[in-house]
Amino acid sequence: MPFLILYVGLSCILFIVVWRAITVKSRLPLPPGPPQEFIYGNWHQMPISHSWRTYAAWAQKCGPLVYLRVFTHHMIVLNTASSATELLDMRSATYSDRPYSTMKYEIASRALSVFTITSSHPRFRRYRRILHTGLSQAATQSYNALLEDEVRTLARGLRDSPSDLVKHVRRNAGAVIMKLTYGWTVKEVDDYFVRLMKEGFEMSRQVSTPGRWLVDVFPVLQYVPAWFPGAGFQRIGKALGEGMNRTERIPFEWTKSQMASEKFTESFTSRHLRPSDGHTVDAEEEDIIKWCSAALYAGGADTTVSALTSFFYAMTLNPDIQARAQEEVDAHMETEHCLPRISDLPYLPYVQALVKEVLRWAPVAPLGLPHRVIEDDVYMGYRIPKGTIMVPNIWLVPNIMRDPDCYPDPFKFDPGRFITDSGKDVVQPDPRKFAFGFGRRICPGAHFAEVSLQISIATILRLYSVSRPRDSNGQEVEMDVGWTSGVTSHVENLTCDIRLRSPELGELLNEE
Secondary structure, three states: OHHHHHHHHHHHHHHHHHHHHHHHHHHOOOOOOOOOEOOOEOHHHOOOOOHHHHHHHHHHHHOOEEEEEEOOEEEEEEOOHHHHHHHHHOOHHHHOEOOOOHHHHHHOOOOOOOOOOOOOOHHHHHHHHHHHHHHOHHHHHOOHHHHHHHHHHHHHHHHHOHHHHHHHHHHHHHHHHHHHHHOOOOOOOOOHHHHHHHHHHHHHHHHHOOOOOHHHHOHHHHHOOOOOOOOHHHHHHHHHHHHHHHHHHHHHHHHHHHHHOOOOOOOHHHHHHOOOOOOOOOHHHHHHHHHHHHHHHHHHHHHHHHHHHHHHHHHHHOHHHHHHHHHHHHHHHOOOOOOOOHHHHHHOHHHHHHHHHHHHHOOOOOOOOOEEOOOOEEEOOEEEOOOOEEEEOOOOOOOHHHOOOOOOOOOOOOHHHHOHHHOOOOOOOOOHHHHOOOHHHOOOOHHHHHHHHHHHHHHHHHHEEEEOOEOOOOOEOOOOOEEOOOOOOOEEOOOOEEEEOOHHHHHHHHHO
């Protein structure tokens, strides 16, 4: 009897504590945000393009957290490095899910994509394991020859037709990823598979555009027949889904056909379809490999193009930094009449710092990829409801990559902020922890991407001088560049003058 009384007493106390915690949490305010309309919230204010600029303006008035509501959907924009780290990294178990999109998941049938799959799905861990194995630091070493060969092809393209800079960069990124993923060799700028993947990027952008599809706000619309007036989104979504499926299926089937003929180049796909332990790959595992293979291209090609073109733009604006990086490369290579190898990269600390600064100064994904909260939470005294979409605003002041508390003089392009011999006492935070995602959703190919950028930039610095474009009289021309909108942002209208630094260095391309 005393035990029963004690048990009941403890149960009542526990109930009261939990009840008070729940009621206190529910009474907490939501984070501040722009004024809302009663029914549709901030729907009428949501930006169509370059969202990070609008979010940055709101952040200056509202602070590190900006709360938005579109009908019944909650969204919070994270505007500081500390808030993004605290929530998306340190509380990743709660914040690692992906937002649910009826258009993408149901109509376009993209629920199993590596980038959209929910963290509770049984495939999530299998995807991460396969990708980490195929792109680990140890695995990346097996791709060194591929990276070095392709960067030399890029360098020859810049020598032969420097005005086609973006085409050469895109061909290079596509060639590396297609060879690594499928064993496919890209032989020309207008390669079929590269073009196919580029079309896939555009279709993905269309289906993922926030606020574009009313069915994402009112999921019940997914049951409206495609023939019904106003249900054109049904036909569009299915067409986009089928198109994206082609971009994944066609190169995957090509690799399988090559393997069947025993005339194939070893690749990420072939290694997993013919595993070293000899087990037979069933249909389920094959489908998993197909999605992972597609994720390599989707996650690596367009982002590499963005970072490398941003490097060229930064060099046109900062000739002194370019000269310092070239001095480092020349000093290391002076005893060898050759181009940089990946084995040389550890001896080029300023080049490594330059790559970090490119990722900070011009982040490839200005808003990162959105996360979703799986349960109610509290942060800074604010209530964060279950299901809230969390968006890290990585781009502009006072935001993550240009947070003046983390990076003094944030708009200045300065690789010296990441190396100790620059005369500064404190090395500033490594931007890679923000550039490659957060928590359980961090990019598994981060190391490979970094090595790829470093060897490309070191080789270009060794061979070429990059400067502002010039007119027929040799006078510098003012550049009119901008930044594209979308998940991945690119320098727009980029033109620059690319010249071999000397005929002797140009001969290195012929020799190799």
